[in-house]
Amino acid sequence: MLLWLLAILIAAAVAPTVNRVVGSLGGGSLGGWVLAVVPAGVFIALLRLWPSVVNQQDVSVFVDWVPALNLAVSLRLDGLSLLFGLMVTGIGALILVYAGAYLKGDDRLGQLWMLLLLFMAAMLGLVLADNLLTLFIFWELTSITSYLLIGFNSDRPESRASALQALLVTGGGGLVLLPGLILLGLAGNSFEISTLLTSAEPIREHAFYLPMLLLILVGAFTKSAQFPFHFWLPNAMAAPTPISAYLHSATMVKAGVYLIARLHPILGGTAEWFWMIASVGAITMVLGAVLALRATDLKQVLAYATISVLGTLTMLLGIGTEATLVAALAVLVAHAFYKGGLFMVAGAIDHSVHQRDVRELGGLRMAMPATFAAACLAGCSMAGVLPTFGFIAKETWYESVGHVAGSGFLAASILSNVGLVAAVGFVCVKPFFGRRTESTRHAHEGGLAMWGPPVVLGIAGLALGLLPTRISELLAAGSGAIAGRAVPVHLALWHGVNVTLLLSLLTLAGGITLYWILRQGQLHRLKPYFYFFEGVTQYGPSRFYHWLLRTVNQFARGQTAMLQNGYLRFYLFTMVGLTVASVWMALGGELRSHLKPMPFDVRGHEVLLACLILAAAVVAVRATTWLLAVGALGVVGYCVAGIFVLFGAPDLAMTQFVIETLTVVLFVMAFSRLPEFRRLSTSATRGRDALIAVVAGATITVLLLFAMTVRSSHPISDYYLAHSVSEAHGRNVVNVILVDFRALDTLGEITVLAIAAIGVYSLLSLRPSKQADGEGDAAEGTEVSLRKGVPGTQFDSTAGHAADQEGV
Amino acid sequence: MDSVILKTAIRFLLPLLLLASVFLFLRGHNEPGGGFVGGLLASGAIALYAMTHGAAAARQVVRVPPRILIGSGLLFALVSGVAPLFVGRPFLTGLWTTITTEGLGKLHIGTPLLFDLGVYCVVTGVTLVFVFSLLEE
Numbered sequence: 004m005l006l007w008l009l010a011i012l013i014a015a016a017v018a019p020t021v022n023r024v025v026g027s028l029g030g031g032s033l034g035g036w037v038l039a040v041v042p043a044g045v046f047i048a049l050l051r052l053w054p055s056v057v058n059q060q061d062v063s064v065f066v067d068w069v070p071a072l073n074l075a076v077s078l079r080l081d082g083l084s085l086l087f088g089l090m091v092t093g094i095g096a097l098i099l100v101y102a103g104a105y106l107k108g109d110d111r112l113g114q115l116w117m118l119l120l121l122f123m124a125a126m127l128g129l130v131l132a133d134n135l136l137t138l139f140i141f142w143e144l145t146s147i148t149s150y151l152l153i154g155f156n157s158d159r160p161e162s163r164a165s166a167l168q169a170l171l172v173t174g175g176g177g178l179v180l181l182p183g184l185i186l187l188g189l190a191g192n193s194f195e196i197s198t199l200l201t202s203a204e205p206i207r208e209h210a211f212y213l214p215m216l217l218l219i220l221v222g223a224f225t226k227s228a229q230f231p232f233h234f235w236l237p238n239a240m241a242a243p244t245p246i247s248a249y250l251h252s253a254t255m256v257k258a259g260v261y262l263i264a265r266l267h268p269i270l271g272g273t274a275e276w277f278w279m280i281a282s283v284g285a286i287t288m289v290l291g292a293v294l295a296l297r298a299t300d301l302k303q304v305l306a307y308a309t310i311s312v313l314g315t316l317t318m319l320l321g322i323g324t325e326a327t328l329v330a331a332l333a334v335l336v337a338h339a340f341y342k343g344g345l346f347m348v349a350g351a352i353d354h355s356v357h358q359r360d361v362r363e364l365g366g367l368r369m370a371m372p373a374t375f376a377a378a379c380l381a382g383c384s385m386a387g388v389l390p391t392f393g394f395i396a397k398e399t400w401y402e403s404v405g406h407v408a409g410s411g412f413l414a415a416s417i418l419s420n421v422g423l424v425a426a427v428g429f430v431c432v433k434p435f436f437g438r439r440t441e442s443t444r445h446a447h448e449g450g451l452a453m454w455g456p457p458v459v460l461g462i463a464g465l466a467l468g469l470l471p472t473r474i475s476e477l478l479a480a481g482s483g484a485i486a487g488r489a490v491p492v493h494l495a496l497w498h499g500v501n502v503t504l505l506l507s508l509l510t511l512a513g514g515i516t517l518y519w520i521l522r523q524g525q526l527h528r529l530k531p532y533f534y535f536f537e538g539v540t541q542y543g544p545s546r547f548y549h550w551l552l553r554t555v556n557q558f559a560r561g562q563t564a565m566l567q568n569g570y571l572r573f574y575l576f577t578m579v580g581l582t583v584a585s586v587w588m589a590l591g592g593e594l595r596s597h598l599k600p601m602p603f604d605v606r607g608h609e610v611l612l613a614c615l616i617l618a619a620a621v622v623a624v625r626a627t628t629w630l631l632a633v634g635a636l637g638v639v640g641y642c643v644a645g646i647f648v649l650f651g652a653p654d655l656a657m658t659q660f661v662i663e664t665l666t667v668v669l670f671v672m673a674f675s676r677l678p679e680f681r682r683l684s685t686s687a688t689r690g691r692d693a694l695i696a697v698v699a700g701a702t703i704t705v706l707l708l709f710a711m712t713v714r715s716s717h718p719i720s721d722y723y724l725a726h727s728v729s730e731a732h733g734r735n736v737v738n739v740i741l742v743d744f745r746a747l748d749t750l751g752e753i754t755v756l757a758i759a760a761i762g763v764y765s766l767l768s769l770r771p772s773k774q775a776d777g778e779g780d781a782a783e784g785t786e787v788s789l790r791k792g793v794p795g796t797q798f799d800s801t802a803g804h805a806a807d808q809e810g811v
Numbered sequence: 812m813d814s815v816i817l818k819t820a821i822r823f824l825l826p827l828l829l830l831a832s833v834f835l836f837l838r839g840h841n842e843p844g845g846g847f848v849g850g851l852l853a854s855g856a857i858a859l860y861a862m863t864h865g866a867a868a869a870r871q872v873v874r875v876p877p878r879i880l881i882g883s884g885l886l887f888a889l890v891s892g893v894a895p896l897f898v899g900r901p902f903l904t905g906l907w908t909t910i911t912t913e914g915l916g917k918l919h920i921g922t923p924l925l926f927d928l929g930v931y932c933v934v935t936g937v938t939l940v941f942v943f944s945l946l947e948e
Binding site: 654657658661662668669671673676731732733735737739741742746747749750753756757759760764767768 | 881
């Protein structure tokens, strides 16, 4: 199974190259057919495992990843994963072909294929994962790739805003989901889902049950666009249609539903589970269906209809009887087939006439016959008309809900379905019938790659409806995985005349009537109801999202303006001040008891060095030319290095000597760029700075004296000294620490050093343009940054080096 | 900087200083020295050369652009970290081998040397970026 993921990832990596090569060979957008071979291969590989999975023999792979952290990549293929995996790869292959036709001639086509394949790998990993953390990682990967895909038209601001919204909502949900999964893992004492299945009872009685359920549900609801997080999905329609067809109907938005289904045998069956999930699902289901009728954009209608179906799935999983679980999977399969197809139909229309407003479309059936056929097949399935799989799904759904106590769910189901049938009218009837309009005059059929995939999906929907035996096996295996025990499933197209069939007919009749009313423009009669729902969308969660985004931005801007005001002296003051304050807070009362008088045993040349340092420091502060200041600082540095020599740290001393020399050399180079040496601060500021400096120096002195008296355990240097030769084959312990014992630190440090080089380079190359827009200001800014900047670099690099040697 | 004395002196000092930096780098594992100070010394020598003969001439002496030095240095360090993974040891474990060469005797060589070479390259590259961007407006 890892091989499948790897194959898709490799396909993603080579997608741009394939596009270029096929393009240069004159193949145009045929690259989609080439790339589709990979997901199609995985699809076939999955089909080959069908018999064993259906016979309850799960296939699993386990790779220990980071054993120390209990992180493992474990994948498992059971009925539920197989069902989702087939959808992800099968529809994915069709989408790749379709995308090639949709973006024909666009140079970003390779990029689109790459992102689609990356998403496919993430989604496939998500449904195969058997470890909660692996699942979470794939979950986040789908959010990220979805962000990139929604924002594919990155030159359009609304597309970027929609992408950000989707990322923030689903990513925020992911953040909430993570603690939920961790709680679950802690409660069940394992992160393996297959292990957790065996300890479902204790988990449901655990004290953390309610918090973990709430957290996980927020994650699932955001991902699957459940009320009140539904608003990101219609906005995500800013993505090109192949993306909407794949991510926002067939796969990604079902990840939340998948998670609920996956965790049902562990967490399900309680009253909390039932009410929270079923009620949210029912609300979403009705809301989506009503809002679908309000929309006029073809893709918006489909998006709201998708929300409605996602609500249905959630509701059915929440109710959680065996029959509703089967119904949920049946609706899921039917929806994947018809909604993916309808999105592609909408894309084909958009591609042909550059118009998606339903009111402007009409009479396309002659101009685009193949697309029309696909629309009819998908539309029948969506409306639940007799020979399609959609009909079976809806029958199962009504039947299962009808057996649950309380007729509210059944009523809501019928209500939403009436809305969906009317929506079918807008998507499949209105654009194709009637007279041609202004916009559809020049309509023409796209190529095979354009109408082929939706027709395939439509025919598949029909075939499953006529021959439901094989899919019954899979649904049985899938709902068995959700229920945690074997569930018998016998789907059939014709159940005879019964209550369910009557309800189906009622739904159809209601839907057609509703469509007719809306079509006749008698909308005003229904207006009050619409206003109610409009209020929910306009003034509800979406508005809260925007308010939150604005507030967070304002807060960030405010505190950035305060903390990052651009004055280096302020930064230095903050850093030094905070260090001093925190040292004193930590030392506090302990100081008096620990600070003992030290034996004052110094030699003459040490006193001499100390005096030299002090004198040079005073000269540096009082200097009136650059050269003097730099020279004096150099003297300070050399004397410190001299102290290192006296106390037996040759490595440190050597480095310090070289650094000092380099600093002076660099300064000399910078002289030509520095402005004239001037004193800009008043004597009061200088007095304040002197005070800060003295306090900081005194604090560090006290801290060092304190540190020498309170050593509580053996210094780690003993270990290094003992093991340097035996384990790292080096006698210079300092260097062995740098390149072996603490090599990871060094790796980090040289990375930081490289980043610092980028910073310095960009600062120095940006300088001329800065001077242009404000002579006086810029001169002062440059002076400050250069004056403090270069010694700062010196400080940083020695500090990093010195930090490694502490305790040696 | 037009000092004939400095100019002439640097021309002879540069190879010596570079040699010394390699010496420091190689002896680092057993005696004071190492990639860090070696890299600093090398870049100091080149900085002096750049000051007297101009940045363009110094670039010619180095041949490799500083950013390539930085990148390859990071790569060396990373490779020496990843290499042990392939023989089933943890990230950044030192791998050692002994090579016997004619004339040099036994050589004890390991991945930490590669790591230190990475440090040497990054330090040299970073300092040269400072130097060159200061000298070239």
